[in-house]
Amino acid sequence: MTVVGVIGGGQLARMMIGPAIELGLELRVLAETDNSSARDRATSVGDYHDLETVMNFARDVDVVSFDHEHVPTDIVRELENAGIAVHPGSAALAVAQDKIVMRQRLTALGHPVPEWAVALSPDDVTEFLSTHGGRAVAKLPRGGYDGKGVAVISDPADVTAWLDAGPVLLEELVEFSRELAQLVARRPQGETAAWPVVETTQVNGVCAEVILPAPASETRVAADAAELGRAIAEGLGVTGVLAIELFETPDGRLLINELAMRPHNSGHVTIEGSVTSQFEQHLRAITDVPLGSTESRHPWAVMVNVFGAMDTKRYARMDSLSGVKVHNYGKDARAGRKVGHVTATGNDAAGTASRARAVAEIFSTDI
Numbered sequence: 248m249t250v251v252g253v254i255g256g257g258q259l260a261r262m263m264i265g266p267a268i269e270l271g272l273e274l275r276v277l278a279e280t281d282n283s284s285a286r287d288r289a290t291s292v293g294d295y296h297d298l299e300t301v302m303n304f305a306r307d308v309d310v311v312s313f314d315h316e317h318v319p320t321d322i323v324r325e326l327e328n329a330g331i332a333v334h335p336g337s338a339a340l341a342v343a344q345d346k347i348v349m350r351q352r353l354t355a356l357g358h359p360v361p362e363w364a365v366a367l368s369p370d371d372v373t374e375f376l377s378t379h380g381g382r383a384v385a386k387l388p389r390g391g392y393d394g395k396g397v398a399v400i401s402d403p404a405d406v407t408a409w410l411d412a413g414p415v416l417l418e419e420l421v422e423f424s425r426e427l428a429q430l431v432a433r434r435p436q437g438e439t440a441a442w443p444v445v446e447t448t449q450v451n452g453v454c455a456e457v458i459l460p461a462p463a464s465e466t467r468v469a470a471d472a473a474e475l476g477r478a479i480a481e482g483l484g485v486t487g488v489l490a491i492e493l494f495e496t497p498d499g500r501l502l503i504n505e506l507a508m509r510p511h512n513s514g515h516v517t518i519e520g521s522v523t524s525q526f527e528q529h530l531r532a533i534t535d536v537p538l539g540s541t542e543s544r545h546p547w548a549v550m551v552n553v554f555g556a557m558d559t560k561r562y563a564r565m566d567s568l569s570g571v572k573v574h575n576y577g578k579d580a581r582a583g584r585k586v587g588h589v590t591a592t593g594n595d596a597a598g599t600a601s602r603a604r605a606v607a608e609i610f611s612t613d614i
């Protein structure tokens with residue numbers, strides 16, 4: 248039996264468990280805590296910053312993959328040097344780990360990105376602001392997630408603490424008409440499969456809703472996004488699932504926001520929405536078997552995140568809302584934490600979205 252080792256025990260690892268069982272793979276997870284979201288398959292608990300811990304976990308598996316992008320690049324390289332198959336590999340992963348490297352590589356490959364610069368000092372920030380209408384988006388290069396480490400600024404003083412810690416990425420504040428995400432999977436020898444582009448809605452920098460397919464994008468935007476997805480996967484040598492967060496501008500251009508080289512929140516909608524989910528496809532890609540169909544199973548699928556707490560007693564209130572699927576990540580309650588999501592499928596976009604929102608509303612709690 249092929250053994251897949253996933254580093255990180257979050258909800259992405261958890262959602263690989265079902266597809267791994269169906270595919271007949273053995274999934275093992277190196278989790279951060281013994282109460283992780285993927286605890287059912289957490290065969291080891293340990294610190295992914297520790298080479299020995301990671302090496303001991305990786306030695307007995309056929310392929311290593313990730314639930315997040317925070318494993319130090321040096322450790323990923325050590326695994327590769329020891330002859331262990333790692334997907335995505337260190338060279339590709341390095342691009343997803345650092346937003347400055349990401350901007351540099353995408354620019355070098357000629358892909359469309361917002362205007363950007365690296366600031367090392369307050370003077371650099373002043374200069375960028377003066378040439379970009381007095382406002383910019385500042386980003387910590389590493390470690391950010393769910394909008395943490397991203398700030399709209401109008402004064403160098405807004406990022407003093409960040410500059411003390413190291414370089415800061417500055418970007419033009421893009422006046423996008425909407426945000427999209429393109430997911431694509433790639434096998435080691437180059438076979439790719441792209442899902443239809445989805446529309447995403449962020450609230451306070453955090454993904455709240457996803458709709459498959461992105462409305463009104465049957466023609467050029469969808470084709471452009473899919474083409475971009477394949478080109479980036481190929482250009483960076485990504486293996487597994489690649490998610491590309493995009494801005495669509497009012498004149499119909501696409502700009503790349505960021506990349507994730509793993510299943511992604513924008514792809515949860517593929518579980519019910521697509522013939523092959525992003526989790527199944529990631530496992531197929533990293534174990535190097537032919538990719539599955541990315542066709543949609545329904546005209547529309549809408550995913551809504553649940554934040555804070557997911558109280559299973561509330562399942563009883565879902566009776567009249569059949570056709571909406573609930574995913575509970577088994578996480579402890581915490582304000583603002585992504586603890587689950589729901590997905591509705593249907594024949595009309597508005598009705599499907601309102602059914603998904605109604606069920607998410609049942610679970611949403613102020614804590």
Ligand SMILES: Nc1ncnc2c1ncn2[C@@H]1O[C@H](COP(=O)(O)OP(=O)(O)OP(=O)(O)O)[C@@H](O)[C@H]1O
Nearest residue numbers: 361384391392393394395397418419420421449452
């Ligand atoms: N240059 C920009 N112009 C306008 N809005 C932006 C820009 N960069 C980021 N944003 C907004 O902030 C959100 C979060 O930014 P980004 O995706 O870089 O952060 P993150 O914390 O890494 O996010 P994630 O939750 O995807 O891990 C984006 O989805 C977008 O809504």
Ligand SMILES: [Mg+2]
Nearest residue numbers: 394492504505
């Ligand atoms: Mg993002």
